[in-house]
Every structure is written in structure tokens, then in C-alpha cells.
Amino acid sequence: MGGRLTRVFRNFNVENRARREISKEKPTPAPRHPAARLDAMTGSPEIKEEVLRKDDRFLTLLKDVYVESRDPPVRVKDGGGEHLPCKQEEKRLTKLGHLEAFDVKKVPKGKISIVEALTLLNNHKLQPQIWTAEKIAAEYSLELKEVNSLLEFFIPFTVQEFPKKTKKAIKSHQPKQLT
Numbered sequence: 001m002g003g004r005l006t007r008v009f010r011n012f013n014v015e016n017r018a019r020r021e022i023s024k025e026k027p028t029p030a031p032r033h034p035a036a037r038l039d040a041m042t043g044s045p046e047i048k049e050e051v052l053r054k055d056d057r058f059l060t061l062l063k064d065v066y067v068e069s070r071d072p073p074v075r076v077k078d079g080g081g082e083h084l085p086c087k088q089e090e091k092r093l094t095k096l097g098h099l100e101a102f103d104v105k106k107v108p109k110g111k112i113s114i115v116e117a118l119t120l121l122n123n124h125k126l127q128p129q130i131w132t133a134e135k136i137a138a139e140y141s142l143e144l145k146e147v148n149s150l151l152e153f154f155i156p157f158t159v160q161e162f163p164k165k166t167k168k169a170i171k172s173h174q175p176k177q178l179t
Contacts, residue, residue, distance in 0.1 A: 109141045116140060121156045 107113050112120070120140065123131040137147045 110143065112140050112142065117150070117154070118156060121151070121154055124151055125156060 107116075120131065120136050124136065133144060133147045133151055136142065136151075137144045140147075
């Protein structure tokens, strides 16, 4: 609907507007400097002759120029085998919990899988005296600083069940009456 309406206004009186634009006088361009004209060079034969003449003094100087170029020696980079692995990463077997099917089997040393992270966080939460940061770092091959950060900033969720309200408890609550 909107396209039809805009087309009507766009095509309204289009022929008269086009005739008006065509009939306007075109603006005259600014006058050019006489030296910039190409026909000025064709008019004077002295300039043409000067351009085409060869200067013997410049030719002899040009013949004396000798250029010798050499490529700089190619440097071999120290890290030439960047695309090749320097060493094999040490991997360790994971401490699989009850979610064995969802977990990866091997992880690099210094890293843990998600299941291991949840397990160690839960163990620390339930028994903080046994599962200290030092014991977790030794057990999972982690740095102590990273384990401390992990225990400080990540807390596993706890499920809390609230007792269901009975109808009797709901009825005992007297709503305030407006007077």
C-alpha cells in the first residue's frame, strides 16, 4: 500500500518537471588560463621543437650512471619451526565422577574438565577441612594460585527444598480488611 502511494507522488507531473530541467540554461564553465590550453603548444613551433630536441650533455651524464643492485642476504628466523609443535603436551587421565559419559577422558596438565571442576568445588564445599586448596592443587595438577581463585570466585549451586504450605497454614493467615 505504501509503495503505491509513493509511486503516485514520484510520478506526478514527471513530464513537465523533466521539460523544465532540460530547458534550463546550462551554467558556463569558468574560463581557463591561457597557458593551460593544449592548443597553445600547437600554435608555437618553438615550444614543440624544444620538447622534441635531445640534449647531448644530459645524454652523456645519463650514460655515466651505473646502477648495481644486490638483494640483501636472507635471514633465517630462529623460530623456523613455528608450525610444528615444540613438545607434546603432558596429559593426565581425568578423575571421573558419576557423569563419566559426559566427561572427556584426557586433559592437559594444569587444566581441568567441567565435571572435575564441579566435583572439586562440591567436595570443598562439603568438607573444606579435608579438601584444602593445596590438596586440590596436588590432586588435579593445578597451580595453587589458580585453585585459590577458583575456590574464591566459583560457588556451586545448592538445592533447597522449602516445606509445602498446607491449606491450614494458608487459612490461618488473616488478610487485612480495608475499612
